[in-house]
Amino acid sequence: MENTLHNKEMRFVYGETLNELIEQNPNVMCLEADLSKASGTNPTVSSKHPANFLNIGVAEANMISIGAGLASEGKIPFCASFTCFASRRVYDQITISVAYANMNVKIVGTAPGVTAGPNGGTHMCFQDLAIMRAMPNMTVLSPCDCYELRACLHWMAAHRGPVYMQLIRMKQPQVFDSTYRFAPCKAVHMRRGNDVTLVSTGYMTPFAMQAADELAKDGIAVDLLHCPSVKPFDAETLVASANRTGGVVTVENQNILGGLGGAVCEILSEQCPVPVKRLGVPDQFGEVATEAYLFEKHGFSVQHIKQACRDIAARRRK
Amino acid sequence: MTEKFDQEQFDQMAAEWRYIMTDMICRAGSGHLGGALSLVEIVMTLYYRVMRTDPKNPRWDERDRLVLSKGHAAPVLYLALAYQNFFPTSWLKTLNADGTKLPSHADARFVPGVDMTTGSLGQGLSCACGAAYAARMDGKKHRVFCIIGDGESNEGQNWEAAMFAGHHKLDNLVAITDYNKLQIDDFTEKLLTLEPLCDKWRSFGWEVFETDGHDWDAIYDTINAAIAVRGKPAMIIAHTIKAKGCCLVENKPESHNIKVPDQAAYDKFLNAMNTKATLPY
Ligand SMILES: Cc1ncc(C[n+]2csc(CCOP(=O)(O)OP(=O)(O)O)c2C)c(N)n1
Numbered sequence: 001m002e003n004t005l006h007n008k009e010m011r012f013v014y015g016e017t018l019n020e021l022i023e024q025n026p027n028v029m030c031l032e033a034d035l036s037k038a039s040g041t042n043p044t045v046s047s048k049h050p051a052n053f054l055n056i057g058v059a060e061a062n063m064i065s066i067g068a069g070l071a072s073e074g075k076i077p078f079c080a081s082f083t084c085f086a087s088r089r090v091y092d093q094i095t096i097s098v099a100y101a102n103m104n105v106k107i108v109g110t111a112p113g114v115t116a117g118p119n120g121g122t123h124m125c126f127q128d129l130a131i132m133r134a135m136p137n138m139t140v141l142s143p144c145d146c147y148e149l150r151a152c153l154h155w156m157a158a159h160r161g162p163v164y165m166q167l168i169r170m171k172q173p174q175v176f177d178s179t180y181r182f183a184p185c186k187a188v189h190m191r192r193g194n195d196v197t198l199v200s201t202g203y204m205t206p207f208a209m210q211a212a213d214e215l216a217k218d219g220i221a222v223d224l225l226h227c228p229s230v231k232p233f234d235a236e237t238l239v240a241s242a243n244r245t246g247g248v249v250t251v252e253n254q255n256i257l258g259g260l261g262g263a264v265c266e267i268l269s270e271q272c273p274v275p276v277k278r279l280g281v282p283d284q285f286g287e288v289a290t291e292a293y294l295f296e297k298h299g300f301s302v303q304h305i306k307q308a309c310r311d312i313a314a315r316r317r318k
Numbered sequence: 319m320t321e322k323f324d325q326e327q328f329d330q331m332a333a334e335w336r337y338i339m340t341d342m343i344c345r346a347g348s349g350h351l352g353g354a355l356s357l358v359e360i361v362m363t364l365y366y367r368v369m370r371t372d373p374k375n376p377r378w379d380e381r382d383r384l385v386l387s388k389g390h391a392a393p394v395l396y397l398a399l400a401y402q403n404f405f406p407t408s409w410l411k412t413l414n415a416d417g418t419k420l421p422s423h424a425d426a427r428f429v430p431g432v433d434m435t436t437g438s439l440g441q442g443l444s445c446a447c448g449a450a451y452a453a454r455m456d457g458k459k460h461r462v463f464c465i466i467g468d469g470e471s472n473e474g475q476n477w478e479a480a481m482f483a484g485h486h487k488l489d490n491l492v493a494i495t496d497y498n499k500l501q502i503d504d505f506t507e508k509l510l511t512l513e514p515l516c517d518k519w520r521s522f523g524w525e526v527f528e529t530d531g532h533d534w535d536a537i538y539d540t541i542n543a544a545i546a547v548r549g550k551p552a553m554i555i556a557h558t559i560k561a562k563g564c565c566l567v568e569n570k571p572e573s574h575n576i577k578v579p580d581q582a583a584y585d586k587f588l589n590a591m592n593t594k595a596t597l598p599y
Contacts, residue, residue, distance in 0.1 A: 034469060034502050042503060055503055057472035057510035058439055089438060118348050118414050120421040122389065122437025293416040
């Protein structure tokens with residue numbers, strides 16, 4: 001079963017993994033705010049472990065602070081909603097009830113960035129990585145496939161402290177397998193090369209891999225770092241790579257302000273100043289549209305990633 | 319607003335809107351069908367018999383305002399606005415398409431006649447309170463209407479707005495709850511008890527009415543009674559049926575956000591409509 005995870009929707013793996021965690025530790029709980037089918041926990045968790053499943057209603061702020069109260073009594077709540085409602089809508093509840101109080105609450109933001117497609121501009125959240133990064137005590141994760149998702153969830157349940165994780169809902173291309181172990185603050189070296197460093201996370205990693213493979217055929221060797229942990233960030237691996245390549249491209253399913261690209265620039269400007277190009281959404285709101293349309297409009301398709309890598313490879317510090 | 323009311327004509331138009339809306343959503347491949355279908359008679363009554371608007375001048379200062387707080391029901395609002403000539407009916411087929419002016423959730427930035435952008439549930443009633451307060455400050459005579467969902471009523475912000483409107487006696491504000499008894503995951507009473515809903519609103523200082531949300535005369539009379547209230551905001555609890563008119567999913571949780579991946583699914587939904595209609599695009 002474990003080796004066929006990639007044939008399933010990510011949200012289904014979320015529900016199944018929560019079941020595993022509940023079976024290992026009855027303090028683990030699944031909290032929802034009227035989007036339990038969308039998160040993949042209804043009926044997967046709600047029918048198998050009804051006592052550990054709590055649907056709060058369309059009341060995300062209430063869900064987060066109830067989660068904090070549950071955590072104060074030793075429960076380990078996983079609270080899910082769309083990224084927009086799990087992050088920006090409840091930012092003060094997360095700040096005070098969860099992060100400042102340092103409660104063991106896990107927050108799961110589903111349908112990140114462009115994957116919110118048909119729900120459009122009001123739902124398409126490009127800022128959750130940035131605002132969650134800016135929160136003291138918070139760990140910020142964005143797994144790219146089912147195996148990494150499952151590993152992250154096991155780590156989250158074992159780790160004591162607030163965590164925010166993006167959850168892509170649909171099936172994702174297989175990147176890892178069941179031997180994958182998640183290590184916080186550790187970038188994963190997906191491809192090795194000396195011409196340019198490419199940094200990605202979550203949803204963009206399969207696209208970054210495609211770009212790197214296509215560039216390899218053109219004779220450009222990409223050092224590709226996938227960073228499931230956006231915070232804490234693996235500065236050591238990044239700086240070592242940038243020192244070798246002399247130039248960095250970042251790509252994320254987010255606003256280019258403050259998220260992955262922001263983290264990379266903060267580290268490089270202090271420890272290894274090199275040319276950087278950030279790809280993602282250039283400080284704009286989302287809109288109802290297909291992914292292809294949005295990639296094209298905002299300039300972070302595979303073609304754009306390749307072009308940016310070529311440009312940076314040409315400009316890099318020699 | 320068109321004064322003449324002809325029941326037969328309205329019945330026919332309502333059926334037509336339901337068919338067109340279902341077609342729009344099916345073309346888009348997915349969308350919030352149930353909560354749009356439950357509002358047809360209410361929204362039609364507002365635009366055809368109650369609200370003063372000017373399609374040629376959508377931002378006319380003296381117009382009545384409508385905040386569709388349950389913004390996912392935007393298709394029904396778009397139909398009303400298209401039929402009232404705020405924009406061409408040809409736009410309707412572009413719902414959710416790349417580059418569209420008609421996004422899935424009500425959007426005042428792109429759509430002439432939409433008064434407030436919504437989509438994040440729980441905010442609209444506060445916006446309506448602000449608009450009503452401003453109108454009163456400026457001595458303006460227009461009314462502010464606001465439609466909220468029953469599931470949406472879970473959001474605490476509604477009750478903050480309720481307290482504000484009650485405290486400030488905003489009698490130029492008329493809110494309507496689309497009480498179709500369903501939200502996404504379940505029936506409202508199973509997920510989070512709303513009852514006694516009328517008493518809740520009353521206790522916040524509102525005048526409360528109940529109506530059958532699919533009966534033309536009842537809706538019209540109730541809205542007029544609500545408008546006539548002085549010294550208090552008014553809430554109309556409108557009993558409705560989610561996905562009314564689409565027998566495949568009527569009164570079912572599955573009607574909330576239908577998925578239409580292929581022609582077979584498209585045919586299935588359109589064939590399930592009680593009445594067929596010609597498409598205006
Ligand atoms: C703040 C917020 N949380 C969650 C959602 C997702 N959502 C969209 S509709 C809906 C249920 C709303 O139920 P109700 O108000 O009864 O609408 P209706 O059944 O009439 O369509 C939810 C949870 C949202 N749009 N906004």
